[in-house]
Amino acid sequence: MTEGFNTRAIHAGQAFDPTTGAVVPPVYLTSTFAQDGIGGLRGGYEYGRGGNPTRDALQEQLAALENGTAAFSFSSGLAAEDSLIRALLQPGDHIVLGNDVYGGTYRLINRVLGPWGISHATADMADAASVEAAVAAGNGRTRFVWVETPSNPMMKITDIAALADTARAAGALLVVDNTFATPYLQNPLDLGADIVVHSTTKYIGGHSDVIGGAVVVKDAGLAEKIGFVQFAVGAVSGPLDAWLTTRGLKTLGVRMDRHSSNAKAVAAWLSEQAAVERVLYPGLADHPGHELAARQMKDFGGMVSVQLKGGEAAARKLAESTRVFTLAESLGGIESLMNYPSEMTHASVKGTELAVPENLVRLSVGIEDEADLLEDLDQALQGL
Incomplete structure (x- = not known):
């Protein structure tokens, strides 16, 4: 039996506390975890940057709702985007962006990652010729095609399946910012996208009281690389932020x-x-x-x-x-x-x-x- 969206939103990653029976899992406000001897980890936890039960619960919830296999929760939407790019790209690589992409995303790629060696070109994502020209501008180094649909704030709609084919033909990955639509209204991974990003600050949190971001994937190889950077760089969501995001996600x-x-x-x-x-x-x-x-x-x-x-x-x-x-x-x-x-x-x-x-x-x-x-x-x- 395949569970519906709202059932998954309420129950994925949300098993009751085995010690007390608490229906809502507790917030694990701890930076470190006791070990049963050197290397003897309880539940696989040793230090909060590497893993926290509250953050893991949110990540399981996000993966379930986007029909992915792995999700990663970050301290903000831009931290998620930055970590994603650093995990999968290197200096000399090229990104194709929608020509009405969110200003913060453009600033990150242009002013922060540009000096690091990431180039970019913009395109009208609804125009195949425009996308192909922007890909060509990468001289064979285009690694990401990055789109928002609906876009912010011009509300443009892009055909995700068609763009996924275009990206694949260019040897690139399709990244879809699904913040406006949310996983309730749209599942880009099911339509051929490789990566979904969210500012969970927005509809997923839903109450204007928490900052966060997320990356969701299906491919195990991508997940391994993103997970390493999440751990190594450490721009993770804190336990209380993760708990608030989980609470919001249940009513999405x-x-x-x-x-x-x-x-x-x-x-x-x-x-x-x-x-x-x-x-x-x-x-x-x-x-x-x-x-x-x-x-x-x-x-x-x-x-x-x-x-x-x-x-x-x-x-x-x-x-x-x-x-x-x-x-x-x-x-x-x-x-x-x-x-x-x-x-x-x-x-x-x-x-x-x-x-x-x-x-x-x-x-x-x-x-x-x-x-x-x-x-x-x-x-x-x-x-x-």
């Missing part, structure tokens, strides 16, 4: 249902407003990636981007005028957030081809009552 399915439902209503309502130039949401029938998203995702998620006719001034004013939507960085929490990417999450790509339109705001639609969200947006738009 029910939260994503509500996030998606609210986002659909918000996107549809915004599409009818005179002040709005364009709504970017894959759940809308006129979104260029709508049919593809409907095929490779269970639902369309909780992220909505909006471009305003009044330009930068209107976008800034809207971002600062909401009451239920909070102006803040990040996304994916139970509360609704408003973001002005050009000066916030994507400020690091300003002036590049990855720059976000200045008339765009990004909404992380929470799980509040739908009517309250629409009323809040209505009063904010009336002030433009």
Whole structure:
């Protein structure tokens, strides 16, 4: 019998405590573990950087939900990305990035790993010719094709299976940032991707109270290399952070249902407003990636981007005028957030081809009552 998503989310890695019978496994707040003689490890644990039962439980949970064989939990999403690249690439290697990749990912690869010897090129992941040109720019050294789908914040949808074929033909691995979709709505490994990355800070944690990141794979060889770097570099999630992430992950399915439902209503309502130039949401029938998203995702998620006719001034004013939507960085929490990417999450790509339109705001639609969200947006738009 194959267990459903919510059953796995609640039970994977979550066996009750054998000593006390506690239904929720305890948080192992310890840096080291007693040994029964030299080399006599209890349960394989010796030092917290190398392993911790709370972190291991989360990693088992993540692997189960992404249909992988191994998962690795890190101290942040960017720590996960950095460790992944250092584990599998070396100076002289090349990465192809989507041309609207998250600003923090671009900054990491361009400004931190670039001087280390990693080169990159950007491509429109929906355009095969663009991807092939970016791969060719690597002169035979392209090792990763890296995509977000849906992308942040332009909400582009990429055909994961087709891109996996393109990457494979180039001798590269396909890395999919699945943060927006989450494993509840999309499983890239099942569609041919080699590696999945997450900022678990976002929907997986789900409550805006923990920072974390994850890498999930199926291939044992990749897992061995990533696990070594996780241990050797040590950018691991702490026990309490891992426990909070596990707690959030247990309710991911029910939260994503509500996030998606609210986002659909918000996107549809915004599409009818005179002040709005364009709504970017894959759940809308006129979104260029709508049919593809409907095929490779269970639902369309909780992220909505909006471009305003009044330009930068209107976008800034809207971002600062909401009451239920909070102006803040990040996304994916139970509360609704408003973001002005050009000066916030994507400020690091300003002036590049990855720059976000200045008339765009990004909404992380929470799980509040739908009517309250629409009323809040209505009063904010009336002030433009």
